[in-house]
Amino acid sequence: MDVAVHGVGTSHFGRQPDRPLIDLAWDAVREALADAGTDQVDAVYVGTVFGAPGVAQRVLSALGITGIPILTLENACASGTTALVEGHEAVRTGRYGRVLALGLEQMSTTFGGAIHPESSDAEGLAGLALPALYAMAAHRYLQTGAATAEQLATVSVKNHAHALHNPRAQYSGSYTVEQVLGSRMIADPLTLLQCCPTSDGAAAAVLAPATGGAREIPVRGLAIRSGDLWDHRSPHVWGYDLVAATAALAYEAAGIAPGDVDLFEVHDAFTIGEVATTEALGIVGHGDGGKAAESGRTAVGGASPVNPSGGLLSRGHPLGATGLAQVAEVVWQLRGDAGGRQVDGARIGLVETMGGGVSGIDGNACVVAVLGA
Amino acid sequence: MDVAVHGVGTSHFGRQPDRPLIDLAWDAVREALADAGTDQVDAVYVGTVFGAPGVAQRVLSALGITGIPILTLENACASGTTALVEGHEAVRTGRYGRVLALGLEQMSTTFGGAIHPESSDAEGLAGLALPALYAMAAHRYLQTGAATAEQLATVSVKNHAHALHNPRAQYSGSYTVEQVLGSRMIADPLTLLQCCPTSDGAAAAVLAPATGGAREIPVRGLAIRSGDLWDHRSPHVWGYDLVAATAALAYEAAGIAPGDVDLFEVHDAFTIGEVATTEALGIVGHGDGGKAAESGRTAVGGASPVNPSGGLLSRGHPLGATGLAQVAEVVWQLRGDAGGRQVDGARIGLVETMGGGVSGIDGNACVVAVLGA
Numbered sequence: 059m060d061v062a063v064h065g066v067g068t069s070h071f072g073r074q075p076d077r078p079l080i081d082l083a084w085d086a087v088r089e090a091l092a093d094a095g096t097d098q099v100d101a102v103y104v105g106t107v108f109g110a111p112g113v114a115q116r117v118l119s120a121l122g123i124t125g126i127p128i129l130t131l132e133n134a135c136a137s138g139t140t141a142l143v144e145g146h147e148a149v150r151t152g153r154y155g156r157v158l159a160l161g162l163e164q165m166s167t168t169f170g171g172a173i174h175p176e177s178s179d180a181e182g183l184a185g186l187a188l189p190a191l192y193a194m195a196a197h198r199y200l201q202t203g204a205a206t207a208e209q210l211a212t213v214s215v216k217n218h219a220h221a222l223h224n225p226r227a228q229y230s231g232s233y234t235v236e237q238v239l240g241s242r243m244i245a246d247p248l249t250l251l252q253c254c255p256t257s258d259g260a261a262a263a264v265l266a267p268a269t270g271g272a273r274e275i276p277v278r279g280l281a282i283r284s285g286d287l288w289d290h291r292s293p294h295v296w297g298y299d300l301v302a303a304t305a306a307l308a309y310e311a312a313g314i315a316p317g318d319v320d321l322f323e324v325h326d327a328f329t330i331g332e333v334a335t336t337e338a339l340g341i342v343g344h345g346d347g348g349k350a351a352e353s354g355r356t357a358v359g360g361a362s363p364v365n366p367s368g369g370l371l372s373r374g375h376p377l378g379a380t381g382l383a384q385v386a387e388v389v390w391q392l393r394g395d396a397g398g399r400q401v402d403g404a405r406i407g408l409v410e411t412m413g414g415g416v417s418g419i420d421g422n423a424c425v426v427a428v429l430g431a
Numbered sequence: 432m433d434v435a436v437h438g439v440g441t442s443h444f445g446r447q448p449d450r451p452l453i454d455l456a457w458d459a460v461r462e463a464l465a466d467a468g469t470d471q472v473d474a475v476y477v478g479t480v481f482g483a484p485g486v487a488q489r490v491l492s493a494l495g496i497t498g499i500p501i502l503t504l505e506n507a508c509a510s511g512t513t514a515l516v517e518g519h520e521a522v523r524t525g526r527y528g529r530v531l532a533l534g535l536e537q538m539s540t541t542f543g544g545a546i547h548p549e550s551s552d553a554e555g556l557a558g559l560a561l562p563a564l565y566a567m568a569a570h571r572y573l574q575t576g577a578a579t580a581e582q583l584a585t586v587s588v589k590n591h592a593h594a595l596h597n598p599r600a601q602y603s604g605s606y607t608v609e610q611v612l613g614s615r616m617i618a619d620p621l622t623l624l625q626c627c628p629t630s631d632g633a634a635a636a637v638l639a640p641a642t643g644g645a646r647e648i649p650v651r652g653l654a655i656r657s658g659d660l661w662d663h664r665s666p667h668v669w670g671y672d673l674v675a676a677t678a679a680l681a682y683e684a685a686g687i688a689p690g691d692v693d694l695f696e697v698h699d700a701f702t703i704g705e706v707a708t709t710e711a712l713g714i715v716g717h718g719d720g721g722k723a724a725e726s727g728r729t730a731v732g733g734a735s736p737v738n739p740s741g742g743l744l745s746r747g748h749p750l751g752a753t754g755l756a757q758v759a760e761v762v763w764q765l766r767g768d769a770g771g772r773q774v775d776g777a778r779i780g781l782v783e784t785m786g787g788g789v790s791g792i793d794g795n796a797c798v799v800a801v802l803g804a
Contacts, residue, residue, distance in 0.1 A: 078550070078551055079551055080551060107484045108484065110549040110551075110552060111480045111481065111505055111507060112507060112552075112787050112788065112789055112795050113549075113551070114505075115507075115657055115658075115787060115789045115792060115795040115796070116551060116552070116789050117551075118657075119660065119789060119791045119792045120791070122660070124657060124658060124659050124660050124792050125656065125657060125658065125659040125660075125676075126656065126657060127655045127656060127657065128506075128657040128795075128796065129504055129506060129513060129517070129655075130504065130505040130506060131502055131503065131504060131505075132484055132487075132503040132504075132505065133501075133502060133503060134484060134485055134488075140502060144502070144517070147521075147524075147526065148520075151520075151524045151526075153520065153524075167549075167550055176483040176486075176540075177451070177540055178451055178452055178453060178483075178486070178489060178490075179483060179485075179489070282500045282502075283498065283499065283500060284488055284491075284497060284498060284499060284500065284501040285488075285497060285498065286497050286498040287492065287495070287497050287498075303498075414485050414488060415485065416485055416488045416489050416492060418492045418493070419488060419492045419497050422485050422488040422501075423488070423501065
């Protein structure tokens with residue numbers, strides 16, 4: 059049967075080490091249930107990356123949600139949207155009547171110091187943390203001449219400006235390209251303002267069969283995939299091929315083309331990520347991502363708005379919560395409730411999350427979801 | 432459509448800190464794929480509790496399994512059987528043609544010292560680790576007079592004896608009740624030989640539509656559930672009500688009664704766990720679990736064999752792998768391939784896993800699966 063998002067909710071995003079994860083989750087769950095007009099669900103799919111074992115039951119039992127199937131999913135930065143995909147499938151097949159998808163992460167308490175790689179983490183042991191991986195992708199991309207460092211920086215300028223209109227965003231600001239490039243270097247060529255922050259937050263969505271209600275947002279097509287073995291001869295940067303392959307599946311499932319989408323919430327963990335993703339999603343041609351950002355095409359008011367929420371760069375990136383925060387933004391946009399960052403007349407929105415730093419493959423996981431009618 | 436287990440595999444179980452998790456997983460996956468006569472699957476569901484983020488993709492990419500949906504599930508000690516349940520559902524509904532369910536855990540490298548509770552872990556911060564939780568359950572159970580400490584100990588005697596015939600078991604031995612009770616005290620009244628060990632291992636199962644093949648084992652009924660809010664007035668020990676409720680759903684799905692089951696693989700993380708579970712599953716009446724173990728009824732050769740593999744107490748308990756190791760044992764038993772621990776004429780087997788130490792609820796998760804025709 060057809061499935062719709064009946065309600066969404068999020069916490070505030072930011073460094074909130076003194077707010078227990080239960081409080082953050084409660085903000086998101088309470089808002090989502092109220093938005094859906096219900097206080098009862100038949101199953102919960104929880105996405106988290108660094109949540110301790112049992113965190114889902116710990117959080118949900120404190121909210122009185124017990125005695126039903128509760129599953130915790132880890133799928134790198136796509137954990138929240140993986141919960142969406144699995145919850146959607148359960149409603150689509152009639153397994154459960156109403157499902158809560160919940161993403162949560164408290165990173166400020168987890169990332170207080172160095173992350174110690176576990177013994178099989180070859181990349182971590184080699185120092186290849188994600189900023190380094192994205193930095194190498196950025197260097198390779200810039201080396202092709204497709205874009206300039208200034209064009210990459212415009213992604214940060216744009217997303218911080220979008221977040222000025224998002225009261226739940228962790229950061230926002232009216233930056234210049236020069237300020238972005240002049241901020242502290244994190245992993246050359248990626249400066250501080252080109253990297254997503256350390257974030258705490260939660261986001262939730264209630265899924266149920268579509269009934270045609272005015273506030274429901276139909277789930278039009280979804281896809282989930284892990285990366286292929288990395289081919290070093292690829293003309294694309296790391297992750298591009300995974301996003302492109304997953305998007306192709308999602309567009310086919312939704313029966314649409316990239317040009318049919320009115321707004322995009324994509325995985326801009328680093329500026330290079332948004333640039334490569336706008337290309338991989340077919341929003342612009344290969345090599346045109348930097349120019350599109352510079353031209354304003356991907357800003358709210360442009361032809362193909364990307365990350366009106368502020369994206370991971372500005373709204374924040376609490377890993378497991380991110381995908382469902384993207385879903386919440388698209389739902390608000392398609393309802394016309396997005397305030398100062400509203401994309402006028404938006405009817406179809408797309409969510410994309412990808413992540414994971416296993417260097418032998420082209421990304422651990424990617425989810426693409428098309429919402430709207 | 433009807434679903435069957437087409438192949439199973441496991442690693443050896445034991446303290447194997449020098450064997451990379453990839454090697455353990457490879458032993459299980461290679462055996463399961465060969466047993467199923469295939470080298471291709473359409474999706475992978477991975478169960479692990481303490482596996483680092485991305486461990487599934489790290490392990491699977493090393494085995495050349497990439498470019499398909501890969502989902503990692505954490506559901507306490509039921510993580511492996513949660514992967515079974517979700518994989519089964521995907522095949523049942525035609526979402527994927529062939530699914531690999533993989534459970535893995537390397538505990539010897541994770542549990543090298545004290546476990547530091549995270550900030551919301553009220554039980555851990557209070558010192559209420561799982562041995563303490565089970566010890567309190569054991570004290571309460573013994574206090575009712577339903578069983579004696581000696582009867583609890585017979586569970587350990589039985590399962591260590593069963594494991595003498597299981598070459599993959601971590602431990603085995605011909606112990607007396609006195610030796611079990613005389614072993615080092617871990618959490619009064621539970622002595623060392625009444626507690627499952629720290630284990631490394633992996634287990635896998637290949638699920639696909641049933642075709643009636645001679646070596647296939649049909650999945651007859653499944654259920655998954657989390658615990659209700661704990662009712663301190665309950666006449667039962669912790670976890671009993673969750674296991675009973677989940678089993679009722681599974682028996683209904685399978686269309687059978689407890690008396691129809693020829694063998695049981697259940698969650699004997701501690702001796703009290705098996706005793707309470709034999710009652711909760713309806714194998715014996717409430718309060719008869721200790722007596723049943725003492726009488727030999729639950730031994731191989733008895734009327735209701737429980738844990739012919741040696742169970743968690745002797746085969747070992749690598750958390751995420753345990754549920755699928757139970758499934759492998761039942762598959763081998765129903766094929767008549769269980770060697771010296773074979774339950775003669777076994778046609779229907781039941782797997783039960785439960786776990787989780789959130790004290791406000793009656794267990795984080797429970798899965799019950801009925802296999803066989």
